[in-house]
Amino acid sequence: MNHDHQGVFCPAPSEPVAGPSSAFWVVVMGVSGCGKSAVAQLLAQTLGLPLIEGDDFHPPSNIDKMQRGIALADADRADWLLILGAELARCCDGAVLTCSALKRSYRNTLRSAVTDLRFVHLAISPAESLKRVAQRPGHFYPPSLVASQFEALQDPAGEPGVLCLAGDAALATLVQQAHVWLGRTNATCAE
Template sequence: MGVSGSGKSTVGAALARRTRVPFVDADTLHPAANIAKMAVGEPLDDDDRYPWLDKVGEWLTAHRDGGVVSCSALKKEYRDRLRAHCPGVEFLHLSGSAELIAGRLAARTDHFMPAALLRSQLDTLEALGPDEAGMTVDAGQDVEAIVDAVLRQRG
């Protein structure tokens, strides 16, 4: 979980490879209307997000024996919605400075999410609470170091 540009897709794919489980980028589950809205710099509202989160939750349910999803899951409320589909889901929050993330977004050429929406995402982001299964890591670390940290914590 994390804002756009935090490394969710890269880290998620690497974690799935290392653990030999399926991976999906939740961005591929967005309806066309959500992608069009974000592409013109309009942030999504909850009415846009709920059907998308339910699709993500359905994927988690179908892969409850093992799978990795890269999904923003910015608010606890959104994570609760995912947990309603798959109670055992764990979250990896990739946290980084606004400068780090903005630099990554500026370097992107192949994504529908414009860098202009970063502030909106940072304002929306709610860190993992102590009652939520998962961990927070520095998104500025090397991808393999992040995956190693996750695997160490999970035992």
């Protein structure tokens, strides 16, 4: 079953959606606290593309689970990833999506929604992730779940269309590096 966050049915595309040649879609990915939201917001502004916040599309049951300190399982993430793929496909001229996308199979679900999907992986240490998550007041995601993110993470290095960055660099540097890379790989997505 595939619903958007307001419960409206979203048909999943049977073929990845291709946009105009200038269009591209990019996922800013990584463990909790790696900087997905911060980087994606600036990157979307820089590129003039819509921002899709992956966390906004979790069903209440997932939020509730995480708030109670229970890590999501593959089954909890399956519909969420399909919805995020449909959201990407809906943005015909491209978009920037924040999504943890921790496992290769999750990334492949997103790849099946749009052509040449790029991923910018913000890699940080468990200690840095824990520090940042613990300092984020009012967020639903508890520090006790940080270790589970690293257990689930499958490094995307070597997969097509992936840029890996050190997430402890300055925000402006990260956005610039992603921007340059996206310009260089546009239309080929071979890296």
